[in-house]
Amino acid sequence: MNLIKTISQLINGNVTKDEQAKLNDWKHEAEENLKALKEMQFIDELSPLLQNYQDVNTQKAWDKIHGQNQVTITKSNFDLRKVAAIFLVLICAISLFYFGNSYISNSENLVYDGNKTQSIQLTDGSDITLEKNSTLKSTDYREVALEGNAYFDIAKNPERPFTVHVQGGKVLVLGTEFQIKTRKERTSISVTEGKVKVVFSNKEFLLTAGQFIILSPYEQEFLSNHDITPSNWKNNVLVFENKSLKHVMESIAAYYDFRLEWPSKEMPDACKINTRFENETLDQVMSELEILTGLNFEISGKKIVIKSFKC
Amino acid sequence: MDKSTFKGLFDDHYRPLCNVAFRISGDLDMAEDIVQDVFLKIWNQQDLLNANKNIKSYMYTMVRNHALEIIRRQQIGARITDEILYLHSEANSDPIEDNEIEKYLILDKIYISIRQLPPKCAQVFTLAKVNGLSYSQIADDMHISVKTVENQMGKALKLLRAMLNNKITLIFIFIITGLIS
Structure with a gap:
């Protein structure tokens, strides 16, 4: 009997009872036979996945990433102080934010920090841009703790919200883009896309795109309509096209993490501002606006107070 | 690394x-x-x-x-x-998980191995398994008998299995396909 042919017929579902019986006998004759049969069946079952299988030029791809000279060893610049700092954050994170999420099995206990702005990609597809001198600790799958400033672009997963722990509270998101800045006791959160739930001091806040909240143990303040989009924030560029002065000022205040005091709601604002700021200090930005609009303002503490302007 | x-x-x-x-x-x-x-x-x-x-x-x-x-x-x-x-x-x-990765790797190995089969063998296997044609359709297409298709398929499976021999572990097959009755 041609067994291989019978196996082929078996796979095709076209085998006679007699042949099937013979195959069964053969199968049980030796362990090796059974193994062979299973392996062939396995190949048979897997092969349909080869439909539309794509060939790629692995060597060319290697040359490409290699040739760009991007494959260079980046040495981790660990020093003892940094290790101590990481350790401290770790302890803080564990003691502050351990909510018993033990059902999540694949914990990723990673710590990111450094003196350069860096882009972090999490295994769930989320992107985080972490500003320099900030620390982000991935405490678990879909869960991080932040100290400092970061921009989050979170992959959607309705089953498991993404959680960012900050001092005194946490931010829960389903899949969205937002920015968090923390400084000592003060935390500001601004949302670019989607919805974000903030839990802070036993209170809950729901933020939607364009909204922005400042949290501290003493006050929680809602703001909105600022203009920080991921592209311009990430590249340190603020771009305004035909925008009102109020709009521009709200964006700038948010960008530099200042609060804005606008004269009054009734103040006419006919300014049409077209400009772009790149890596400029607040002073430089304000003096340009002063030239453009005859702006009369005052900066006191963390507040920009607008007094008057001409347009 | x-x-x-x-x-x-x-x-x-x-x-x-x-x-x-x-x-x-x-x-x-x-x-x-x-x-x-x-x-x-x-x-x-x-x-x-x-x-x-x-x-x-x-x-x-x-x-x-x-x-x-x-x-x-x-x-x-x-x-x-x-x-x-x-x-x-x-x-x-x-x-x-690792199991799924193993599957991707074996699939890739099958892809490479098919290219090393004798041409007729590779053609029959590809038409049957990748394109999902029936043996009689292949027989018509290639102007050969159904018996020849069956033989070539058997040969392809046997050769592929030999090429993949050390790649497929028995435990893995149990996981993927379960026991053949």
Whole structure:
């Protein structure tokens, strides 16, 4: 009997009872036979996945990433102080934010920090841009703790919200883009896309795109309509096209993490501002606006107070 | 990780990973970009690499999720297919496990091995298994008898099994196909 042919017929579902019986006998004759049969069946079952299988030029791809000279060893610049700092954050994170999420099995206990702005990609597809001198600790799958400033672009997963722990509270998101800045006791959160739930001091806040909240143990303040989009924030560029002065000022205040005091709601604002700021200090930005609009303002503490302007 | 280990990882997984991304995105250029990006990231974030014990799972999960994420962004406002929604809700939450990675690797090995089969054998196998034609359709197409198709199929399976011999572990087959009655 041609067994291989019978196996082929078996796979095709076209085998006679007699042949099937013979195959069964053969199968049980030796362990090796059974193994062979299973392996062939396995190949048979897997092969349909080869439909539309794509060939790629692995060597060319290697040359490409290699040739760009991007494959260079980046040495981790660990020093003892940094290790101590990481350790401290770790302890803080564990003691502050351990909510018993033990059902999540694949914990990723990673710590990111450094003196350069860096882009972090999490295994769930989320992107985080972490500003320099900030620390982000991935405490678990879909869960991080932040100290400092970061921009989050979170992959959607309705089953498991993404959680960012900050001092005194946490931010829960389903899949969205937002920015968090923390400084000592003060935390500001601004949302670019989607919805974000903030839990802070036993209170809950729901933020939607364009909204922005400042949290501290003493006050929680809602703001909105600022203009920080991921592209311009990430590249340190603020771009305004035909925008009102109020709009521009709200964006700038948010960008530099200042609060804005606008004269009054009734103040006419006919300014049409077209400009772009790149890596400029607040002073430089304000003096340009002063030239453009005859702006009369005052900066006191963390507040920009607008007094008057001409347009 | 030294450079030769990294190169080994690249050689073994580049095409399988591209196909993971391609199955989701349907765009080979985009798939290759995603995979190259992930490899660069792995190389440039050595700390992360050392902290992450299962680098393969990390790679496959990253590639899949990034492909899904790009598709999601493209499809906002457009029609989202049921399959993509399914992939999103089901697969996206879990990392790709070793078993699944093994499957991708074996699939890739089958792909390479088919090319090494005798031409007629390869043609019969491809028409039957990859294109899903029945034996009688193949017989008609190739102007051969059904018996010859059966013989060639048997031969192909036997040869493929020999080529893959050390790749398929018995335990793995039990997991994937279960016991043959």
